[in-house]
Amino acid sequence: MQLEYIAHATFLLTLADGRRLILDPYQGMTFNGRFNYPPFAVSADFALITHEHIDHNYLGDLRNIPVVVRNAWRDAGLKITSQFVWHDKFEGTKFGGGVSMKFIEADGIRLCHMGDCGEILSDAQIAQMGDIDVLLIPVGGFYTIDGHEAAALAKRIRAKTVVPCHYKTSLCGLPISGPEVFLSHFEHVSRLEDCRVALEDMASGVVVVPPRFGELAISN
Numbered sequence: 663m664q665l666e667y668i669a670h671a672t673f674l675l676t677l678a679d680g681r682r683l684i685l686d687p688y689q690g691m692t693f694n695g696r697f698n699y700p701p702f703a704v705s706a707d708f709a710l711i712t713h714e715h716i717d718h719n720y721l722g723d724l725r726n727i728p729v730v731v732r733n734a735w736r737d738a739g740l741k742i743t744s745q746f747v748w749h750d751k752f753e754g755t756k757f758g759g760g761v762s763m764k765f766i767e768a769d770g771i772r773l774c775h776m777g778d779c780g781e782i783l784s785d786a787q788i789a790q791m792g793d794i795d796v797l798l799i800p801v802g803g804f805y806t807i808d809g810h811e812a813a814a815l816a817k818r819i820r821a822k823t824v825v826p827c828h829y830k831t832s833l834c835g836l837p838i839s840g841p842e843v844f845l846s847h848f849e850h851v852s853r854l855e856d857c858r859v860a861l862e863d864m865a866s867g868v869v870v871v872p873p874r875f876g877e878l879a880i881s882n
Contacts, residue, residue, distance in 0.1 A: 663769040665796070666858045669699045669873040670717055671777065671828045673798060674706070678769045679739055683708040684728065685764065685775050685798075689720035696835035702874065708735070710742065712777025713749065713761045732762065741767040745790060749805070750780040757805055763791075771795045771861050774821070778806045778828065788818055796861055797821035800828035802838030809843030816868075817847075823864045825871055833875065841870065 666674040668687075675683040684706040690699040701723040709728040711719045721730070729735070735742040744762035748754045761777040773796040799816055800806035806828055807815060816824045829841045845851050845868065853870045 663771050663773075663861045664858055665773075665825075665861050665864075665871065667825070667827070667871040667873050668702050668704075668857075669831070669875055670697075670834065671712075671775075671798075671800065672702070672718075673775065673827075674704060675766065675768075675773070677740065681707045681740070683710060683766065684724065685710045686712055686718040686777060687720050687724065688717040689722065692716055693836060698833045698835070699875065708740075708742075710764045710766070710775070711762075712744075712764055712775065713759070715758065715778070718777065731764075739768060741765075745787075747776075747779045747783065747787070748781040749778050751782070756780075765791075765794075769862075773861070774798065774819075776800060780806050782807070782811060783815060783818075785818075791819065794819055794821035795823065796864070797824045798827055799824060801826040801841050801844035802829040802836075804836070804838045806838075809839060809841065809845075810847070812844050813847035822866050823861075824868045826868070831873065845870070 664676040670688050671686045672688050673685045690701050705725040706728045709730045711732050731742050733744050743765045747761050749761050750756040764775045766773045774794045775798045799812050801809045801812040826841045830838050848868045851868045852865045857872050857874045
């Protein structure tokens with residue numbers, strides 16, 4: 663399984679059988695000039711949506727019409743499931759309801775995309791998640807958990823590999839923070855130079871995967 667970080671919370675997974683899954687595709691050049699990621703224009707067999715915000719659910723830039731998965735899907739080589747969490751610490755009343763975290767099982771790997779998780783998960787919620795090989799976690803705060811909260815949560819989930827996302831960059835002027843606070847909680851951080859990586863080859867621990875467009879992460 664290959665992981666490509668497009669930008670923001672958008673990732674492209676390519677399975678060993680060649681099928682491609684786009685996770686939380688964004689609409690670029692939105693939010694009145696505060697979200698300046700360009701269109702990424704890829705083909706995908708599946709589009710996985712964690713919630714209905716335009717930086718997570720936009721299908722208009724895809725080159726084809728994929729199967730859209732908002733809840734679950736299963737076939738011989740792929741299993742997708744969801745788990746509900748709130749978008750904020752106020753039971754969804756601040757930022758528009760809930761988020762369906764996505765779990766992808768394929769090629770012997772179990773990956774979780776947490777979407778815009780904004781609540782501090784309970785022990786019961788973490789137990790429901792099960793064992794995770796690769797965790798894609800938002801770290802920018804404001805709309806989601808912040809860097810301190812994300813670091814504490816990642817340590818409790820105990821995924822083999824953790825990839826931060828949904829943080830401020832030179833192309834994102836939303837009121838979120840860069841990944842530095844999150845990364846400061848970890849002694850060993852691997853920084854990749856390529857936005858594409860084979861998950862089987864990823865190191866254990868926290869791994870920073872650069873977005874496709876090469877923009878630098880910045881703090882407030």
